[in-house]
Amino acid sequence: MEKILDKQRLDDWIAVLTDWDAFAPAVEDDVWAFRPVAGAVRLDHPNTKQPPKGFAFPQREVFFTFEQIKGEAPRLTQKLPQGKRRVAFGVRPCDGRGTVRMDRVFADHVDDPYYQTRRNNMAYVGLACNKPVSSNCFCLSVGGSPVGSDGLDVLMTDLGERYFVAAVTETGKALMTVAGDLLKKPEVADRQRLKDLHAEAVAQPQRAIHDADGAPAKLKASFKSPLWEELAQACIGCGICTFLCPTCHCFDINDEVTGAAPLKGSRVRTWDNCQFPDFTMHTSGHNPRPSVGARLRQRVCHKFQYFFENFGMHQCTGCGRCISDCPVGIDIVHVVNKVTEHAG
């Protein structure tokens, strides 16, 4: 299903999606984030600071609550997410591809009921990048495209005054169907314009990982390379790179206690981060990844080697967030290039 939407009618489309809670990028204190739609939506954002991964994988998820009277068995109450279906507008293609990767992780081996419930309730309306939205974009290097539709339900392309709206999935079609005649049939010129724009978009200069295909093997060969410590020399061990990453999925599980007699609390999942020292630290103090170098290697190899070995795709979508926001200039493009070049 391919349609045309007048830019001015975007709000009308959102308004008729009454079965859905709609989200769109909005700026607050100079931070772009997906927020519940309130008022006019203008999809002129660069990219959101955080990817939309939190829709299906929120930073905090309550698994269940427990209550235990002393001497009795605990009572557990499962807390599966509930609520209206949700749709996010303005999702960039790199983040769409991020969703594909998250889906793989949370369905691998066994289904994660919390992720699945949220994910099944979620639709992503994408927006093609006619131009790179950041100087650190490199989606093309990792098999993506600024106009790609992986992981999206709908892909919109900004034609100037109008959006070209293409359904990608059945959910996407459903969303478009609700719009009724707000969505018009595209003209030939529209299609041509789309084609031109898409061609221009993929021709835009981007940063580049030179040998992403060769990366898994080369990284594997470079496990013991001294380059890792060297490249991580400036790393301060914060969580920006992973917390802003559209594909990082690591988490921690903790009990949050709210009462002691009777014992009350929740078992909670929170995002965790492979760059934090205690991520792998044993209680004994032994740490399989004791240095910033080892932890940088884990992050990079996870994305460009381990994930590839397990799922046949890179776990990086080239959004460039980890590069732009790294406080000390650690640059995954540079790191991968450097290590792979060094591996020959």
Added chain:
Amino acid sequence: MIDVQSIRDAARDLLTRGEVRAVIGYRRGSRGMLAEPVTITDPEQADELVWDATCFHNLALYLVEDRKALAHAQRTPTLPIAIIAKGCDARAIVVLMQEHYFKRDEVYIIGVSCEGGGVLVEYKLARLLNGAQALSAVFDGDELVVTTAAGEVRLPASEVMADRCLECREPFPKEHNVAFGEDKTGRQLAAPFTALGRFEALSAVDRWAFWRRQFERCIRCFACRSVCPMCYCDECVVDSITFPVAPDTTAEEKANRIRWIERSAVRSENITYHMTRAMHLAGRCIDCGECERVCPVNIPLRLLNNKMELEARERFGYEPGASIGGPSLVASFRDDDPGQFIR
């Protein structure tokens, strides 16, 4: 204007003469024109060093990292380590020495004056350049010289500088072994605590509305803490992401680490984290502003730290980073400390 070659020469000489074991400085990074921190040990590398308006980082952090690495390796070096320090960085080094984190003779401070400049803010520059890509940016007097593909542009320094630099009164590293550039101590491009003053003029309701938004946005990536040279604790009391285990660490201690806050990045926990951090930085924060710069979600953390700095100065006559020998703010008192708030 600082001649970067003089810095390179100094670094090279120190390494060549074997006076220091390494030099912590800046080099050109891989993303655009931005500088990045580097530690060089080979005199040959000295020519990589740069000095420009993107030398944001407070390199004192890497002195801390160096100490940690040495402690971990149980090594006592015979040579000092050299560091390139701006005015604020040098104050941080003073605080670290005040807290005995290392001794004066273990550091060789290559001070570089910010003179009329400081560091730039990327978004301010981008706005002024209207989409042109800057290739380099160096302060010259009260101007920023920017090169773009189209040529050289000169912009008023004050329009691209970070707030912390505008409000800086000590752009010259007082504590140094060698210093480059003019001592412009006392320079005041903006009144101190301008941003804080503006904020404090708000009503309590507005202040809360503001902070509520900020604290709800925090994702607890800990970049503010990780980038701070004063946050050198081996384990953060308020939200630990590591724990030091010594031979005498008991199972009891490991089992019963207090969880003042939960890992959930929700408002209540975030606010407790940030307030505790501000308290722990009271009298120690030297306003390098790095926490605010690195925050990915733009929480104006300087306000919190500035508030403590202002109170320390006005109520207790205390200037963080002013002297190596003095007592710490919260470990000392004066008879005439304010007490009117006590009933």
Added chain:
Amino acid sequence: MPANIYLPELARITFIKEEVPGERAIKTFRVEPLNGGSFEHECGQCAMLSVFGRGEMMISIASSPLVKDYKQFSIMRVGRVSAAFHDLAVGDVVGIRGPYGNSFPVDDWRGRNLCFIGGGSGLAPIWPVITTAVAQRDLFKNITVFYGGRSPRDIMYKSELEKLRGVADVHLSVDKAEDGWDAYCGFVPANVMDKEPSPDNAIAVTCGPPIMIKYVIQNLSQLGFADEQIYTTLENKMKCGLGKCGRCNVGKDYVCVKGPVYSWAQLKNLPEEY
């Protein structure tokens, strides 16, 4: 596997025994499902135990799969959850989910000599293999057990080890000589070298502190054991047990799914990061 993989089953502690006293105490717990019937497991698999309010920990199941009534765990008091476990009493209810990970290919080892080498609390993860093999004694040839602790009081499963003597060769050791200890004094790898188990038609299974494992493997190789004949089991920090939380990986393998049991031949191919 249940619909909600994170929701533990409730299980009651029916038996507690103090194996090793002191600062690094080890206690053995038996837990029985509260509502009858629970998961079945294989030798070497783990389970996630919960003390509600304190959290979860991954512990290897120390009882044989042949035992269906209960599952046994030997837990050292080292951290938040294990300390809470040590504070529990018979009758208390905990949470359990699992089983997690792969297992020792015990059935493939029929007709072979089995050599077990454990140190410290590392006896627990290989204990189900030992007990399973002993329970099916006629399916296996010689069974040899090396086990050592820091001192005589650090030896766990004392009476069980004594009982083994009838059906297996048991070689105990302590790191340092102490009064009243008449068996071997010295580290476990040295004891192995001392007794020189034969690699012929043998499988060696080892678990213990990383440094011990390292030397045991070295020594076994020296004795002629091929990499495929040596098995060990890894211990990594785990949170989910399901290959999702991201911390227990060694290379591409999540130890909670692909491990924890590895032959040395397999382990050698993984990055050295455990």
Added chain:
Amino acid sequence: MTKKRTGVFVCHCGNNIAATVDVARVVKEMSAEETVVYSQDYVYMCSDPGQNAVIQAIKDNQLDSVVVSCCSPSLHEKTFRDNTTRAGISGFTCEIANIREQCAWVHKDRDVGTEKAIKISRSAVRRAGRNQSLEPIAVPVTRRVMVIGGGIAGIQASLDMANAGLEVILVERQATLGGHMLQLSETFPTLDCSQCILSPKMVEVSRHPKIKVMTYCEVQEVSGSVGNFKAKILKKPTFVDPEKCNICDDCTQVCPVVVPNEYELGLTARRAIYIPYAQAIPASYTLDEEACLGLNPIRCGKCKDACEADAINYDMRPETVVEEVGAIVVATGFDLYPQENIAEYGYGKVEDVLDGLQFERLCSASGATSGHVLRPSDHKVPKDVVFIQCVGSRDPAQHCAYCSKICCMYTAKHATLYKHHVPDGRAYVFYIDIRSGGKGYEEFVQRTMEEDGAIYLRGRVSKLYRHNGKVKVLGTDTLTGQNVEIDADMVVLALAMQPSKGTAQAAKVLKIGRDKDGFLAEAHPKLRPVESVTAGIFLAGAAQGPKDIPETVAQAGAAAAKVIALLSQATLSHAPTVARVRRSHCTGCEMCVTACPYHAIRLENGKAVVNEVLCEGCGSCTATCLRAAIEVKNATQMQVFEMIEACLA
């Protein structure tokens, strides 16, 4: 430490608690606590049966910790801790939940009171759940004492302690013992001669085999703690060997330097080499290094030439000795409030305006005028003498807020003495009110007024100045409301007593507190009046506050008795609730070292180390440390964390 087995015992206190608090409910709620394995209530927990019940319950249930919900810990914490100890577990595992004073007695509503009692008890249960078993720390003692200050307080304390068999080191900064009392002529209310009562005591001190007198010495540094102090004492050089000196006085005859004599408060002069006064102890000369022309035979050397005993040695140098003592008595005395501070009385620049001590010297038979009251300006007998009380005292706005206590009496004494010396003279006394609380004091004042005819004027002197060879005194008699103007020959100011310079110094060296006026702070104003806050350091005399002689002697005796009691034990017991350092977390930033009021923490190899004997467990370090690297045992952050939770549950 495994999970605690706590017993909770809730007291009805007759009806005191039970009237407001549903005791049974408290018991029930506490039994739901994770660590509680036993709980009961009883009508009077502190009674014998109550205490026995606790002991029984501890034994029957293998309790390892106890919470007693009852009255204030100030009343029965010790009772129940001793009781717990009797049951065989550490007393420090016992916690008191105060549900009487802090709850039952201050609330009427039963539901509200019960709720609060539950919170208080629960909070104690949580705290007890993490208490360590601790035993008091035993500290061996050194059975020697240092007394700082050789005035009457120090002398009396030294004698009392030495007579009880303790070795005493008596340190005096002046060249002789005696202090201010030695400068007095007569003492009130008996008018017996000051020197006559003091000199024999000084002699006794100097001859006592257990007392080592160290005059012309200053305490420079004190380390250690109760039972085991180490004092560094500086012996200033006198340049005269007291063994050789035969006090022939030949040296002063030749000494060319003349300086004011401080013993005579400047009323006379002395030489650079001098003996403070004839009966000085030790009986030896001292060469005042500052006044001397140069300690160099080439520059002067006259005294050395003159000394036949060859007692003078210019090469003497300051010497430091270290003494180890188990206790310290501080008797550093007072100074007069400086006349220079009193603007309305001419900043001490008006001639013939004297302070009380100067007047004592004028009256003293051994004084500058050999016991004749002559005014300094012209050596004439003054006929009109004005005595002004409360100069500097009781004046919070400008001077000292406190009453100097002895001025009323010594002014009366001065007026009496003057009248005895100059029967036809007129003595005027300006006073605010007369404070004569003391045995025989009121009678003495009455005698001064009635028999000796001193004229008492109630009111203040607003101004005085030199006028026609006299001192014009302008004042108001507030009883008559009339202005008074007196042309006085002499004015004597009853200046306030203030802590001596030595007192300030001693407080600094000993790290003991001072009150807002600078006097040494006692540990408790009523119950521990002779102890400093620091264990093992005791206070005697005017260094602690204005006192007359009997009071000083009494306090000195009391301090001595405290020291004797303290050092009669073989070891001392110190509370074990002291700070502990987590070495893994300490970075050696020294903030705790700075914050510790007891100087109990030092850095060793870059980590804080606590001297458990010095530590009083105040927890200032805990609150100051940024890394939770130091905390007080049984008052840990974890315990407070859980108590907060308990309060808000």
Added chain:
Amino acid sequence: MSEEQAYEPKIVAFLCKWCSSAGSDLAGVSRIQYPANATPITVPCSGSISPLYILSAFNKGADGVLLSGCHIGDCHYIEGNYLARRKIYLIKELLEMVGVEPDRLRMSWVSAAEGAKYAQVVKDFVADLKPLGPQDKLKADRT
């Protein structure tokens, strides 16, 4: 009863062992009635009160936090209250700056002799807290 009347602020009161606890005891001995909202926690000295205690109390749902120690100059531990005064001043300023009502954190010197003062301090504190309503700025919502 209206909602507002029903609201009873929860207060955690950190009292030093020597003065303020004794002062609250005296209030008890004198049978001075005061509201039961403040649950006392006895600490050795006001100087031992870490700012984290205050933040934690608010985090755990306290509507107000009361801190009390010996008057300046009277500290049993010589100078603990001086250290406390400085630290508490700073945290109070910080809380106010982010918009927490200043009335939620109260510090008061109460000597062992000031039973009536302790009672009054609690009374006043409760009265000042009531109009503010529940504290939800720092309170953790862990549902």
